[in-house]
Amino acid sequence: MNDxxxxxxxxxxxxxxxxxxxxxxxxxxxxxxxxxxxxTYFMDRSNSGITVGVAGPPFSLGTTSGTPFSLKGxxxxxxxxxxxxxxYKKFTVWSINRWGTTVGAFTDSSGKRHGFKRFxxxxxxxxxFPGAAQTEGFAVNDNGAIVGYYSKTASPNVWRHGFIYSxxxxxxxxxxxxxxxxxxxxxxxxxxxxxxxxxxxxxTGSFLYKNGTFKNIVMPNSNVPxxxxxxxxxxxxxxxxxxxxxxxxxCK
Numbered sequence: 719m720n721d722x723x724x725x726x727x728x729x730x731x732x733x734x735x736x737x738x739x740x741x742x743x744x745x746x747x748x749x750x751x752x753x754x755x756x757x758t759y760f761m762d763r764s765n766s767g768i769t770v771g772v773a774g775p776p777f778s779l780g781t782t783s784g785t786p787f788s789l790k791g792x793x794x795x796x797x798x799x800x801x802x803x804x805x806y807k808k809f810t811v812w813s814i815n816r817w818g819t820t821v822g823a824f825t826d827s828s829g830k831r832h833g834f835k836r837f838x839x840x841x842x843x844x845x846x847f848p849g850a851a852q853t854e855g856f857a858v859n860d861n862g863a864i865v866g867y868y869s870k871t872a873s874p875n876v877w878r879h880g881f882i883y884s885x886x887x888x889x890x891x892x893x894x895x896x897x898x899x900x901x902x903x904x905x906x907x908x909x910x911x912x913x914x915x916x917x918x919x920x921x922t923g924s925f926l927y928k929n930g931t932f933k934n935i936v937m938p939n940s941n942v943p944x945x946x947x948x949x950x951x952x953x954x955x956x957x958x959x960x961x962x963x964x965x966x967x968x969c970k
Contacts, residue, residue: 821855
């Protein structure tokens with residue numbers, strides 16, 4: 719979600735079972751999109767109106783099979799990135815900030831999963847938490863701070879720890895329960911962070927973190943876990959879902 723109230727995401731079509739990206743404007747109007755008749759996932763929307771996402775076959779997220787893109791108006795533009803002389807056309811892009819910087823993850827030729835920070839000119843750097851077997855960047859704010867997760871063991875035996883990366887420095891941020899894994903999925907310009915806890919292979923709920931304090935995010939009158947997956951850059955508005963019901967909520 720951006721500061722103008724535009725929410726992006728994806729929805730399953732009950733007729734042809736495809737996945738379509740959507741934009742929902744602040745007035746409630748919704749538009750659906752497909753990229754080249756492929757399953758289309760919208761990940762983030764900047765304040766300048768640029769949406770980023772991935773198109774590909776089912777279950778392409780988290781693999782090398784998705785084709786990343788940006789969407790401005792009705793124009794899709796494929797994204798590539800160059801790291802150390804190698805150009806990648808298949809990667810997962812999760813977030814974009816006001817400067818056109820994107821973050822996400824890619825898999826190299828040896829099968830290792832890396833996070834990345836891609837600049838608007840297509841040049842990028844790999845993000846690897848020190849000593850980690852795999853790293854994934856999920857969100858970047860307008861100040862360039864990035865959050866995501868790392869694991870010291872490779873897939874399928876991952877144990878996720880949340881990380882913050884800013885100005886070349888790394889920090890770990892874990893939910894205060896040693897039996898739960900942590901993924902950080904959003905960071906605002908005021909450094910409000912949202913994340914999700916995981917037990918085994920199942921997500922268990924979401925939280926917000928600011929100024930040293932964790933607070934669980936719970937949708938009122940819901941009997942299923944609440945998952946937050948985005949925060950607007952300047953207004954600290956949180957988006958997410960509980961079951962099949964999406965929500966927008968101010969940070970309090």
